[in-house]
Structure formats: structure tokens, C-alpha cells
Amino acid sequence: DTGVSQDPRHKITKRGQNVTFRCDPISEHNRLYWYRQTLGQGPEFLTYFQNEAQLEKSRLLSDRFSAERPKGSFSTLEIQRTEQGDSAMYLCASSLATGGNEQYFGPGTRLTVT
Amino acid sequence: QKEVEQNSGPLSVPEGAIASLNCTYSDRGSQSFFWYRQYSGKSPELIMFIYSNGDKEDGRFTAQLNKASQYVSLLIRDSQPSDSATYLCAVSHASGGSYIPTFGRGTSLIVHP
Numbered sequence: 253d254t255g256v257s258q259d260p261r262h263k264i265t266k267r268g269q270n271v272t273f274r275c276d277p278i279s280e281h282n283r284l285y286w287y288r289q290t291l292g293q294g295p296e297f298l299t300y301f302q303n304e305a306q307l308e309k310s311r312l313l314s315d316r317f318s319a320e321r322p323k324g325s326f327s328t329l330e331i332q333r334t335e336q337g338d339s340a341m342y343l344c345a346s347s348l349a350t351g352g353n354e355q356y357f358g359p360g361t362r363l364t365v366t
Numbered sequence: 367q368k369e370v371e372q373n374s375g376p377l378s379v380p381e382g383a384i385a386s387l388n389c390t391y392s393d394r395g396s397q398s399f400f401w402y403r404q405y406s407g408k409s410p411e412l413i414m415f416i417y418s419n420g421d422k423e424d425g426r427f428t429a430q431l432n433k434a435s436q437y438v439s440l441l442i443r444d445s446q447p448s449d450s451a452t453y454l455c456a457v458s459h460a461s462g463g464s465y466i467p468t469f470g471r472g473t474s475l476i477v478h479p
Contacts, residue, residue: 294470
């Protein structure tokens with residue numbers, strides 16, 4: 253049983269460029285979450301999917317952010333026209349829809365916008 | 367606004383002591399409670415979860431939940447330097463509500479030899 257994987261692990265981009273991150277959840281998990289974390293803060297919710305349906309998106313999320321989970325398996329998070337304030341760790345987590353919703357995190361993608 | 371409050375620390379304890387980490391939450395409908403350990407530069411790792419009032423023990427870790435007081439704690443017995451990390455508390459609904467966990471800012475724990 254493999255855990256949650258994320259790719260790339262690190263991304264350095266220039267302001268204004270688009271970036272896309274990928275997350276592969278634990279295989280039997282049907283819920284998938286995206287979070288952003290900055291230094292000294294807890295993970296901040298961005299969006300989540302149950303199977304292929306995007307069920308909730310943070311009200312704080314800019315329309316430059318979009319996420320997909322086309323076949324209910326892996327997911328992508330795209331940030332368009334990146335800004336320096338987007339620099340953060342982007343975390344993906346997955347869970348089962350049954351039980352207590354225990355979430356398991358991937359290693360994260362560290363984004364630096366220069 | 368759902369809130370989860372943790373003392374940011376650092377909490378410093380000597381090796382072998384019991385470390386006690388505390389968390390309070392505002393949403394009375396919360397049903398699931400989680401503790402994550404996060405080493406510097408790494409992602410959170412789930413170490414404990416608890417759903418019912420009382421204590422739950424797993425090895426050196428004990429989670430304690432008091433829903434009436436809206437309080438959850440994590441005890442780490444026989445603390446080791448390798449336990450030095452930030453501990454994140456998270457709470458969520460398990461059914462009939464939002465499944466989105468709310469995280470605290472974390473408590474930094476330092477275990478010194």
C-alpha cells in the first residue's frame with residue numbers, strides 16, 4: 253500500500269507564470285483535499301473532491317486557482333499568473349468517505365515564486 | 367467561524383518527561399479529532415485520532431477528549447528528542463456536516479536531552 257504522492261516536490265517559478273501540481277491519493281481513498289501551508293500556520297483548506305466531484309472550494313481561493321480530479325483518481329491543482337504571495341507548501345491529503353475521515357498527507361509541493 | 371486554538375509554544379520538556387499538548391475548538395458539532403506531527407520542512411503525519419469522550423492510548427501517545435468542555439489533548443509519555451516537532455490539532459465533522467477539518471496553528475515541542 254503506497255501513501256499519497258505529489259509531484260513535483262519543489263517548484264520555482266517566475267511571477268506571472270502558470271504552474272500545475274499533481275497528487276495521487278491512496279488507491280482506495282475517494283476523498284481528496286488540497287491545502288496550502290505557510291510558515292507558522294496550520295494547513296489552510298483550498299478545495300476537496302469526493303470521487304470526481306469537487307464538493308467544496310474555499311471562499312478565500314482566488315479564481316486563479318483551479319483543481320480537477322477527472323476520473324476520481326489523481327488530481328491536479330493549477331495556479332495561473334502566479335504571484336509572490338502564492339509561495340507556500342501545497343499539500344494534498346486523502347481519506348475514505350466512511351469512518352472518521354482520517355486524512356493522510358502527501359509530502360507536499362514547495363512553491364517559490366520569484 | 368470555526369476555530370481551533372493551540373498554544374504556539376515552544377513547549378520545552380526534558381527527555382523522559384510527559385509532554386502535554388492542548389487544543390480547544392469552537393464548533394460544538396465537531397465529531398472527529400486528530401493530532402498530526404509535523405517535522406520542520408515536512409508534511410503532517412497523522413499520529414492519533416479520537417471520536418468519543420475519554421482517553422485513547424497508542425503506545426507512548428494518549429489522546430484525551432472532553433466534548434462538554436470542547437477540549438482535546440495529547441500526552442506523550444517518556445518524551446524523546448525525536449518527538450521534537452510541531453503538533454497540529456484538527457477537528458471535523460464525520461457525517462451530516464462539513465468534512466473539512468479545521469487545523470490549529472500547532473504547538474512546537476522541544477525535548478531536550
